[in-house]
Amino acid sequence: MKRIHYIFIALFLLIFSGNTYSQDLDALLNAETKPTIDYATATFKASRIINGHSIEQMKKRQLDFRISHRFGPLNDGAYGLFGLDQSKIHFSLEYGVTDWLMLGVGRGSLNKTYDSFAKFRLLRQSSGAKRMPVSLSYFTSVELNTLKFQDPTRTNYFSSRLAFVHQLLIARKFNDKFSFQLSPTFIHRNLVKTELDMNDVYAMGFGARYKLSKRLSLNAEYYYNYNPNNKFQDTKYYNSASVGVDIETGGHVFQIMLTNSLGMREGSFIPQTTDDWFDKGIHLGFNISRVFSFQKDR
C-alpha cells in the first residue's frame, strides 16, 4: 500500500516536472529578461509649455533652434489683420551639453533683451526597477535689457540692466495623455521702473497638457504672481494665462497659442504682463522648434 503511495507521488512529481519542462520557454524567458528602469519620456512635447519652460530639455548633443512670435491684440480686427501687423520676436539656440544639462542663449525684441539660461535635470520620473513619482529640474537665467538708458545724464550701471530668474520645475506624466507641472519661481530685478515695482517677484506656475492625438496636444499655462503690487500704478500687471496647441511633425514642433503676455522670457511675462484676457488683451502667437542632432555615429 505504502509503495503504491510512493509511486503515485513519484508519478505526480514526474508529471509536474514534465510540465515545468514544457511550460514553455516563455516563463524562462520572462525570468531572464532583466527589469529596466522605465523613465517617463515626453512629459511635454517641447522645452516650453507655452511661454514658460517645461521639464523637457535637449538630450546630449542635440541643438534646438527656436523662433517665437507674439502678435498684436486680436481685437485689432481686420484692419490690423487680428494683430498680425505687429509682432514681438524671440529666437534662441539651446543645446544639450549632457543629458542633464541644457544651456541656451536668446534675444527678444521686447525691451531688446538678451538672455542666457541653464536647465539642470535633478530627478526623472520613472517606474519599473526604480520608482520616482515626479521629475524635477532647476532652471536659472540671466536677462540683459539693452534699451537705451532713459536718462543718459546720470550715472548708469551695467548691473541695473540685469534680472535673474530661478525656477523649480516639478512635473508628473500621469498617463500617456495627461501631464501636469508646477513651477515655483523667484525673480530678482536689479533695477525696476518705479519705486512701486518690486525688485523681488514670487510666482507659481501651473502647466498642463492633454494629448488629443499622437502628434497634437492641448496645453494650458498660468503664472500666479504673489506680489504684483498694483497699488497706485498706472499700468496694471496681470497674471500670465495662455492656452495653445502643440503640433509635432518629425523634427519640428509648432506651438500655437492665445496669451495675454507679449514677453517670451520669464523676466518679462511673469512680472510684466500688462494685458488682460477680459479686456481686449488676447494675443495670437507661435513657437517653432527645430532640433538638430550633433550625435556622432556610434
Add this chain to the structure above:
Amino acid sequence: MKKIFLVLIVLGASFGAFSQGKFIAKNAYISFYSSTPMEDILGESNEAVTILDSSNGEIVFQALMSTFHFKRALMEEHFNENYMESTKFPKAKFKGTIEGFKKEMLTAPVANIKITGVLTVHGVDKTITVPGTIGMEGGKLVATSKFKVTPEDYGIAIPSLVRDKIGKEMEITVKSSYLPYGQ
C-alpha cells in the same frame, strides 16, 4: 531507503529535464533599419534575451522596447511615443521553430536555416518565416537572421507627413551567441 531513492530519481529527472539541452543569450543584438533618401533610421538593442531548446529546435526572443537606442534622441522619443507605444506594449517577442531541426545543426559549422514562428510587435501577432543561420563559430554557438517587416502589418500607422522619411519596410537584423543554460 526506497523512499529517498525514489525522491532522488524524481528530483534528478526533473532537474535534468529542466535545464538540459537549453541554450541562452542574454545580450543578443537586434536592430531595425530603414533607409530613405531623406533619412536613415537605425535602432539597436544589445539586451535582447533568447533561449534555444536543442530538444525540439524551438527558439524564442524577447526584447524590451526601452532597450532600443538611436543616434538621435528625438527618434528614440518618437519610436516609443508615436510608433511602438512602449508603455502599452513594452515588449517585442518571437517564438518559432527551426525547420527540419536536427541536434547536429548546433555542433556543425554555420549553415543556413529557416525559422517559422509568431512575431509579436506592438501587440499584434503575425506568423512569419524568416531565413537565418545557426552553427558553431569560433567555439561558440551563434545564430543570425536578417529579414524585413512592414510596420503597417503590426498596426503601426505612419502619417503621410513623415511617410517620406520612414521606409516602407524595416530591415531587422538579429545576432546572438549562445551559452548552455544554467552556466
